[in-house]
Amino acid sequence: MNPNKALWENGDFTRIAQSMRESGEALVRSLGITKGLKVLDLGCGDGTTALPEAKLGADVLGVDIAQNLVEAGNKRTKDHGLTNCKFQEGDASNLHELKDKTFDLVVSIFGAMFAPKPFDVAKEMVRVTRPGGRIVMGNWIPNDPTLVAQILKISASYSPPPPEGFISPVTWGIENNVIERFGGAGIAKENIAFVRDTYLFNFPGTPSELLGLFRTYYGPTMNAFEAAEKNGRVADLQKELEVLFNSQNKSLDKGATSIPATFLRVTVGV
Template identity: 35%
Template sequence: MSVPNALRALTGTPQTLNTRKKETTMITAMQQTAPDYTAIKAKQNAAWASGDYARIGVTLQITGEELAEAANPAPGAKVLDVAGGNGNATLAFARRWCQVTSTDYVDTLLQAGRARAEAEGLDVTFEVADAEHLPYPDESFDMVVSTFGVMFTPNQKKSASEMMRVLRPGGRIAMANWTPNSFIGHLFKTLGRHVPPPAGVQSPALWGTDDWIAEQFADGSREIALKMKNFNFRYASTQHFVDIFKTFYGPVHKAFLALGDGAPALEADIVETVERFNIATDGTMLVPSEYAEIVITKA
């Protein structure tokens, strides 16, 4: 029974005192176990603001370019980049003459995207915005896009519904999301064994599964196209990757800081994870990581 249904049961029909007490206890328990999204987002904000994600984000630029090609935007299209980070999708769509609004709830990431857009002479609007509460009217964008961004929101269903809400009928949502069995999916699991995620928050990698995407977006969509692709992580060595990620990638950076004496064990596990996926034979690192390229057309 959902909380609203339970409340209706309490107020809408005669019940015994014992039954009412049981249902009140059930509602209280559900409320207590519901994730505190405000607190979770505050911690996430601090994590993504730590290090310097832009140093890593720029290496993923090709995924933004390929996503823009898959989305096939018309010049002049109004595009919203949700959880845009340092602007990979933002720049890709702006290079195709779209009117892009780039958003994130971490202002330092937007600053990196703004610097990149200014360096290229691209006219982009940058605004701090929460993906779970987008400050835009219904049906106000032709496209809503995200590369490895919106998938990290804690209230996943709310973010998905917000993307659909601000999209006009016939418009398209375009996303690149890591999959559960990808290298990055396994890296998340490795981190989770050392620094458990907040209770009640589902894996970000659900956004890379066809079942979850269909569950969130099928109602109200005309078409969902999902294509599995690979991004290649290329580093001078496994240790080079570890050093870069623990220095610049916010969630990994924060995990190492939090673990203290436990940091060496996390580093050893990350090294083991990398080596399981590494296909380089010359001492360098070449790790393909699967992701889902998704284009959804709203009905």
């Protein structure tokens, strides 16, 4: 099995995504979506940005590698009574089932960055976008001090070394890499814009309870705890993450959590 598929099907990202809905909706409102716009939401999870896109009138196809998330997305679409949004399985580095120049907008928020073969990912996103269309990515930034970059960094430090040839997902958070990858797909540097943006994780419980969800349902953290178990380091990993989650919580309500996480927002004109 594709290790990426195993990573995301092993957990249940839906449980984490619930804390990201508000920021997903806010980001989508900034995309200038109009009725009938054809949108591909790549690495869509269960639809944190895909459903808001459809609610604004776009015709949305969500593609994700994890079957459980595709099923969850289709269920959410049905529950919301949306007929202009559907989800299917697919790999961001090989979208062979999608035709060239099909979409007005390709969106991938913390999705395609996790696919292997980043140059192939960039080529595929450009290939399926019509001339004059846009690609918008949200990517976590390596060594950023905020939540998700630190979760990934801490998790990696407890996990076995990655296989040879592995390219870290957070390399998509470096501007020069993004320019090089889209350059390989024929996009000029002038057609790529960057801005630092913030996603909020809002959760109706304590930071420790939110960490519990990450430990139980988020693939990279699950793998780190599994590795730490074998090395007798579970308590160390738990403590390190507890400090992270509690120190970054900005909520004034002691029983609630609101943690901002900085990301690189990339806009590509095709």
